[in-house]
Amino acid sequence: MTGEEIRLQAVGHVESPLVDLDVAPRQGDEGAPEAWLVFEPGVADALRDVQVGDRLVLLTWLDRGRRDVLVVHPRGDVSRPATGVFSTRSPDRPNPIGLHTPVVLAVDGTRLLVGELEALDGTPILDVKPVLEPPGRR
Amino acid sequence: MTGEEIRLQAVGHVESPLVDLDVAPRQGDEGAPEAWLVFEPGVADALRDVQVGDRLVLLTWLDRGRRDVLVVHPRGDVSRPATGVFSTRSPDRPNPIGLHTPVVLAVDGTRLLVGELEALDGTPILDVKPVLEPPGRR
Numbered sequence: 001m002t003g004e005e006i007r008l009q010a011v012g013h014v015e016s017p018l019v020d021l022d023v024a025p026r027q028g029d030e031g032a033p034e035a036w037l038v039f040e041p042g043v044a045d046a047l048r049d050v051q052v053g054d055r056l057v058l059l060t061w062l063d064r065g066r067r068d069v070l071v072v073h074p075r076g077d078v079s080r081p082a083t084g085v086f087s088t089r090s091p092d093r094p095n096p097i098g099l100h101t102p103v104v105l106a107v108d109g110t111r112l113l114v115g116e117l118e119a120l121d122g123t124p125i126l127d128v129k130p131v132l133e134p135p136g137r138r
Numbered sequence: 139m140t141g142e143e144i145r146l147q148a149v150g151h152v153e154s155p156l157v158d159l160d161v162a163p164r165q166g167d168e169g170a171p172e173a174w175l176v177f178e179p180g181v182a183d184a185l186r187d188v189q190v191g192d193r194l195v196l197l198t199w200l201d202r203g204r205r206d207v208l209v210v211h212p213r214g215d216v217s218r219p220a221t222g223v224f225s226t227r228s229p230d231r232p233n234p235i236g237l238h239t240p241v242v243l244a245v246d247g248t249r250l251l252v253g254e255l256e257a258l259d260g261t262p263i264l265d266v267k268p269v270l271e272p273p274g275r276r
Contacts, residue, residue: 003148003178004262006199008233010141027270040141043232045208049225056224059197059235061144070183086194086266087187094181095146095265097197097235124142127233128224132165 010124011046012039012110014060019121021064026075026089027118035102035117037125039110050128052107057129058100060119065096098123101131148262149184150177150248152198157259159202164213164227165256173240173255175263177248188266190245195267196238198257203234236261239269 016035025032037058039047050056069092071082085093102114154173163170175196177185188194207230212218223231240252 003150006146006148006201006262006264008144008146010144011232012141043208043224046222046224046232048209048222050222054225057237059233059237063144070181071186084184084186084188086181086184087192087268089267089270093265094149094184095197097265099195099197099237099267124144126144127231127235129227129237130225132227 008061008126010040010061010126011043012037012125014038014117014119014121014123014125016117016119016121018119021120025118029116030118032116032118034105034113034115035119037112037114039125041110044110047110047112047128050104050107050112052104054104055101055131056104056114057131058102058114058117058125059127060098060100061124061126062091062096062098062119063124064120065091065093067094067096069093097126146199146264148178148199148264149181150175150263152176152255152257152259152261152263154255154257154259156257159258163256167254168256170254170256172243172251172253173257175250175252177250177263179248182248185248185250185266188242188245188250190242192242193239193269194242194252195269196240196252196255196263197265198236198238199262199264200229200234200236201262202258203229203231205232205234207231235264
């Protein structure tokens, strides 16, 4: 690859009982636990309008993903045909950005408790956005 | 902010007739044009199973976003209350990652033509994923 280098800075990290990649669920609705999103104090203003009950688009950096993997067997099942990673949700991919849509269960300053999050403990948080549901767009 | 630094490498870029931030639509379904997604040759294998008709989750780097902005008037409308950027889709935010869900209209090697994309010409591409529609997950 010869693409431009881009530098991000984590805005927080995940605190979760999930510490073992091998037992983590592959999607949030497959038995994932609650987790805390712990934000840097410097982004408190960005977070100030997030409320209990909001469904978020949460982007994370899957720092345990393998960035040299371009083809995988979906969900690790070797009976399924090898597939280019851009057609899968594999955490192994050139830029392993995780996309999650958890619901906010509690707000405590710059910490958000969310339900059903499959990200591992310590995973860096890159961005948070609202889920867009037209016409209630904001 | 004191969060960890994370380095990504663009996997491609957008070729679009949209070159002017001031006239770009704010969402893809608000009159955005077709655009080409031009991938680095090194990620061709990751792309190999993307087909015409697929709806993609496309993550881009909104390189013209202002990273020091934490609060905005949604959609630039000063009559709307100032809102923390994590509750908006503003391109101005600490890590300006764009989230788009265009449909693939044509495939030409490592170039994909997609419909209704609001990203500006030259925008770096970070990742591509399938839209998950249970139970047809892969």
